[in-house]
Amino acid sequence: MPRYLVERTFPDGLEIPINDEGVAACLDVVGKNALEGVTWMHSYVRPDKKMTFCIYDGPDPESIRKAASRNGLPVEGITEVRVLDPYFYA
Amino acid sequence: MLLERSDQLAALAQALAEARDRSRGTLALVAGEAGVGKTALVRELARAEEPQARVLWGTCDALFTPAPLAPLIDVAEQVGGSLAELVEREARPYHVVAELVEELRAQAPTILVLEDVHWADEATLDVLRLLGRKLEGVPALAIATYRDDELDRTHPLRIVLGGLGSGADVLRIELRPLSPEAVARLAEPHGVDAKELHRRTAGNPFYVTEALAGGEGEIPPTVREAVLARAARLSPEATSVLEAVAVVPPRAELWLLERLAGDTADHLDECLASGMLSAEAHTVGFRHELARLALEDHVPPARRRDLNRAAVAALAEPPSGAPDLARLAHHAEAAGDGAAVLEYAAGAGERAASLAAHREAAAQFARALRHADGAPTSERAALLERRSYECYLTDQVEDAVEARRAALELWRTAGDTLREGDSHRWLSRLYWFLGRNAEAEGSAAEAVRLLEPLPPGPELAMAYSNMAQLRMLAEETEAAVEWGRRAIELAESLGARDVLIHALNNVGTAEGKVDAAVGYEKLERSLELALEADLEEHVVRAYTNLSSTALTEHRWETCESYADEGIAYATERDLDSWRLYMLGTRAVAALEQGRWDEAADTAGEVVRSGKAAAIHRAPSLVVLGHVRARRGDPEAWLVLEEALALVQPIGELQRLAPVAVARAEAALLEGRPELVGEETEAAYRLALDRGSDFEIGELAWLRRQAGIDEAVPEGLANPYALMFAGDWKGAFDAWTELGCPYHAARALGCSDDEEDLRRALAELQRLGARPAAAQVSRRLRARGARGVQRGPRPSTRSNPGGLTDREVEVLLLVSEGLTNAEIAGRLFLSEKTVGHHVSAILRKLEVRTRGEASAEAVRLGIPSQDR
Numbered sequence: 033m034p035r036y037l038v039e040r041t042f043p044d045g046l047e048i049p050i051n052d053e054g055v056a057a058c059l060d061v062v063g064k065n066a067l068e069g070v071t072w073m074h075s076y077v078r079p080d081k082k083m084t085f086c087i088y089d090g091p092d093p094e095s096i097r098k099a100a101s102r103n104g105l106p107v108e109g110i111t112e113v114r115v116l117d118p119y120f121y122a
Numbered sequence: 123m124l125l126e127r128s129d130q131l132a133a134l135a136q137a138l139a140e141a142r143d144r145s146r147g148t149l150a151l152v153a154g155e156a157g158v159g160k161t162a163l164v165r166e167l168a169r170a171e172e173p174q175a176r177v178l179w180g181t182c183d184a185l186f187t188p189a190p191l192a193p194l195i196d197v198a199e200q201v202g203g204s205l206a207e208l209v210e211r212e213a214r215p216y217h218v219v220a221e222l223v224e225e226l227r228a229q230a231p232t233i234l235v236l237e238d239v240h241w242a243d244e245a246t247l248d249v250l251r252l253l254g255r256k257l258e259g260v261p262a263l264a265i266a267t268y269r270d271d272e273l274d275r276t277h278p279l280r281i282v283l284g285g286l287g288s289g290a291d292v293l294r295i296e297l298r299p300l301s302p303e304a305v306a307r308l309a310e311p312h313g314v315d316a317k318e319l320h321r322r323t324a325g326n327p328f329y330v331t332e333a334l335a336g337g338e339g340e341i342p343p344t345v346r347e348a349v350l351a352r353a354a355r356l357s358p359e360a361t362s363v364l365e366a367v368a369v370v371p372p373r374a375e376l377w378l379l380e381r382l383a384g385d386t387a388d389h390l391d392e393c394l395a396s397g398m399l400s401a402e403a404h405t406v407g408f409r410h411e412l413a414r415l416a417l418e419d420h421v422p423p424a425r426r427r428d429l430n431r432a433a434v435a436a437l438a439e440p441p442s443g444a445p446d447l448a449r450l451a452h453h454a455e456a457a458g459d460g461a462a463v464l465e466y467a468a469g470a471g472e473r474a475a476s477l478a479a480h481r482e483a484a485a486q487f488a489r490a491l492r493h494a495d496g497a498p499t500s501e502r503a504a505l506l507e508r509r510s511y512e513c514y515l516t517d518q519v520e521d522a523v524e525a526r527r528a529a530l531e532l533w534r535t536a537g538d539t540l541r542e543g544d545s546h547r548w549l550s551r552l553y554w555f556l557g558r559n560a561e562a563e564g565s566a567a568e569a570v571r572l573l574e575p576l577p578p579g580p581e582l583a584m585a586y587s588n589m590a591q592l593r594m595l596a597e598e599t600e601a602a603v604e605w606g607r608r609a610i611e612l613a614e615s616l617g618a619r620d621v622l623i624h625a626l627n628n629v630g631t632a633e634g635k636v637d638a639a640v641g642y643e644k645l646e647r648s649l650e651l652a653l654e655a656d657l658e659e660h661v662v663r664a665y666t667n668l669s670s671t672a673l674t675e676h677r678w679e680t681c682e683s684y685a686d687e688g689i690a691y692a693t694e695r696d697l698d699s700w701r702l703y704m705l706g707t708r709a710v711a712a713l714e715q716g717r718w719d720e721a722a723d724t725a726g727e728v729v730r731s732g733k734a735a736a737i738h739r740a741p742s743l744v745v746l747g748h749v750r751a752r753r754g755d756p757e758a759w760l761v762l763e764e765a766l767a768l769v770q771p772i773g774e775l776q777r778l779a780p781v782a783v784a785r786a787e788a789a790l791l792e793g794r795p796e797l798v799g800e801e802t803e804a805a806y807r808l809a810l811d812r813g814s815d816f817e818i819g820e821l822a823w824l825r826r827q828a829g830i831d832e833a834v835p836e837g838l839a840n841p842y843a844l845m846f847a848g849d850w851k852g853a854f855d856a857w858t859e860l861g862c863p864y865h866a867a868r869a870l871g872c873s874d875d876e877e878d879l880r881r882a883l884a885e886l887q888r889l890g891a892r893p894a895a896a897q898v899s900r901r902l903r904a905r906g907a908r909g910v911q912r913g914p915r916p917s918t919r920s921n922p923g924g925l926t927d928r929e930v931e932v933l934l935l936v937s938e939g940l941t942n943a944e945i946a947g948r949l950f951l952s953e954k955t956v957g958h959h960v961s962a963i964l965r966k967l968e969v970r971t972r973g974e975a976s977a978e979a980v981r982l983g984i985p986s987q988d989r
Binding site for chain 1: 746
């Protein structure tokens with residue numbers, strides 16, 4: 033399954049509290065992603081929390097977009113990526 | 123008490139309560155591997171809800187080739203009345219569903235269970251598909267269970283499941299194996315090593331239960347052995363009953379068991395008491411299919427053959443009703459009785475075909491053919507032709523070719539030139555479906571050559587009509603009409619209605635390209651005649667060509683309503699080839715109208731169906747390519763490479779042009795105009811020769827955008843003529859009139875007027891067309907427009923004085939004393955654009971002259987060019 037880097041912008045900043053509410057919010061996203069066969073691996077968030085870079089596995093770009101729209105998440109851009117491990121070359 | 127199933131049970135109970143209290147019916151899809159406890163879950167629900175809720179139970183058979191509507195026959199037996207009559211009469215799926223829904227309304231609430239639908243026949247799958255749409259307002263909970271680990275990419279159930287979507291009335295429940303904790307709880311009373319048990323069984327409840335039931339706390343090394351060990355504890359008579367039940371999938375009627383097991387049938391109670399078999403109404407079966415398989419495999423070969431022979435004898439004369447040919451064929455094959463398989467499988471195939479279960483029919487004919495080596499040539503050839511036709515209808519075109527070629531060989535050897543010629547005509551059609559056009563042309567000509575010397579008959583008329591079709595598809599209208607005329611004349615003189623319908627369709631489609639009104643008239647007549655005569659294939663062909671003709675004319679509503687009618691018709695009758703083709707047409711229509719989500723969904727359905735023939739697959743790949751390229755999403759080229767590989771051997775303009783257009787568009791949006799020339803060359807030349815004014819217009823426009831300097835062709839479609847004339851607003855309006863928002867915005871984005879560009883940008887952003895929107899906003903900024911969103915590139919906003927990168931570049935050259943013309947040359951811009959940049963710079967820096975701007979640049983510390 034291809035892996036994608038999904039860029040999202042949040043003009044008002046993305047706040048996910050570290051409590052039950054935050055857990056529920058994340059699990060809700062995971063659950064809705066599953067309906068499209070999409071898996072959220074993890075994300076990198078800019079310190080100002082206005083932009084995120086999310087790593088996803090999914091069957092195709094359309095599934096990534098559909099999962100985003102199920103979750104009401106913005107999509108700025110989708111790029112297919114592969115892992116490069118520098119220590120693999122060591 | 124079931125372990126780790128309370129959530130799923132609660133969800134089902136909740137759905138049932140909704141059905142009971144508010145008449146909100148639900149279709150629950152319960153998925154999981156074999157032995158995970160799907161049946162146990164549903165039984166637990168039934169146990170808790172009965173008798174307040176009525177429970178109707180239908181099971182799909184694990185036959186090599188399943189019997190049509192088998193689970194519905196079970197259900198009909200439980201309710202009787204008009205549903206039973208209908209199923210008895212072998213009605214079509216949509217009639218069965220209508221009656222079933224009536225029955226569900228009659229007695230509320232009902233739990234309708236369809237078990238093991240991964241083994242369902244085509245007709246039952248249609249029932250499931252239709253039922254999923256009709257439960258709204260019905261006080262019933264329908265539950266379908268299936269093994270999701272046995273569905274390969276092209277399993278027909280997958281397509282049904284995809285089509286059911288995920289609406290509020292569909293509940294998807296996935297059962298997972300038990301956790302180590304749950305296995306430990308089950309293992310505890312037996313004093314066995316729970317960790318080891320979980321490792322060997324992977325938490326599969328059936329494996330766990332069977333392993334534990336092996337007794338004496340001993341864990342058999344494999345589950346198969348667990349099952350066999352359990353059977354071995356029975357008396358020899360009971361074992362013999364078990365073996366008899368094992369050869370009859372999925373359950374044996376009591377009368378059948380008596381015939382198979384003789385006196386030993388008295389020992390059935392022992393089997394039931396052992397828990398290996400369960401009784402239900404008038405049948406007995408294994409508590410689990412895996413156990414049946416293990417046992418069946420274990421029955422000694424000679425005994426297995428005897429049991430199957432006895433089953434054939436018994437089923438040939440059932441105590442009531444007509445013999446079930448599919449079951450007879452199954453047992454005859456297992457008994458190694460070739461002659462009987464040939465008879466029963468051929469009969470079962472005809473019956474399945476008459477029920478529009480074409481895929482099953484194709485499989486039954488294949489089974490018959492496996493045992494037809496000793497049959498007379500004409501019988502074998504006829505079976506091959508039946509198989510070829512059923513494969514053709516269900517989009518198994520490679521198999522259709524293989525069968526048709528074999529039939530052709532037989533006719534040739536037998537010296538039957540008429541059938542040989544007709545076989546060539548058929549091969550021509552099949553090769554065309556596969557995109558092998560050279561072979562299609564060769565076979566078409568060979569058919570005419572062989573048939574013309576014979577007395578004229580429907581075969582020759584059909585060979586003419588086939589020629590007309592090939593010429594029509596190659597957009598050689600005159601030749602198409604001429605061959606069509608010959609076909610129509612001969613067909614009318616012979617009264618061959620199906621040939622007449624076929625020829626009218628071809629001529630209508632060909633003429634429609636020149637004069638739509640004339641084309642529609644012939645196509646409508648062809649559709650009417652085909653519907654009247656209930657000639658399925660001709661009906662769907664008419665719908666296909668009516669919707670394609672409307673598509674090329676941008677008559678979206680007409681196109682979509684023909685396609686929808688056609689898709690509904692093809693779906694009900696298992697005519698996959700045309701269903702996929704018309705889905706592709708619908709995807710293209712959605713794309714053109716700017717409904718990209720829908721376009722990608724529909725195209726995705728076709729592409730994921732996995733085995734679609736080239737003709738059906740290519741348009742949907744093109745749609746996906748357009749959507750991805752226009753959104754700036756990855757993998758546009760992935761699908762466009764495949765599309766190109768599919769259409770190149772076909773060589774028809776109507777396949778080549780869309781692929782060339784999509785590839786050129788993707789190249790331009792990626793900023794690689796240098797690819798456009800080569801990508802469009804072949805299609806453009808062909809289009810200039812015989813293409814429509816829209817095909818020529820789009821290709822010419824893309825080539826112009828790529829900077830290819832060539833003459834503008836004459837007679838372009840109006841919107842393109844306006845674009846080439848630089849009338850952007852006019853082109854925008856013309857495209858909007860046609861209902862093509864992306865084309866409209868793309869044209870307006872070429873304007874030099876700021877107002878136009880802002881409107882184009884807003885429209886492109888609304889469509890989610892990121893690369894095109896970026897191009898337009900670059901043009902806007904280049905014109906010095908303010909407040910143009912440029913996307914997430916924070917560094918560009920930090921230039922002093924609010925200048926863009928481009929403006930800084932221009933300002934530096936201004937400071938060097940270059941004129942606008944010189945700057946234009948240096949930066950590969952038009953002089954006019956440089957003028958816009960300079961005005962923007964003066965405005966932003968609040969200065970009046972170029973000199974003042976240079977001074978301001980120094981004051982602001984804008985770095986010099988050799989920084």
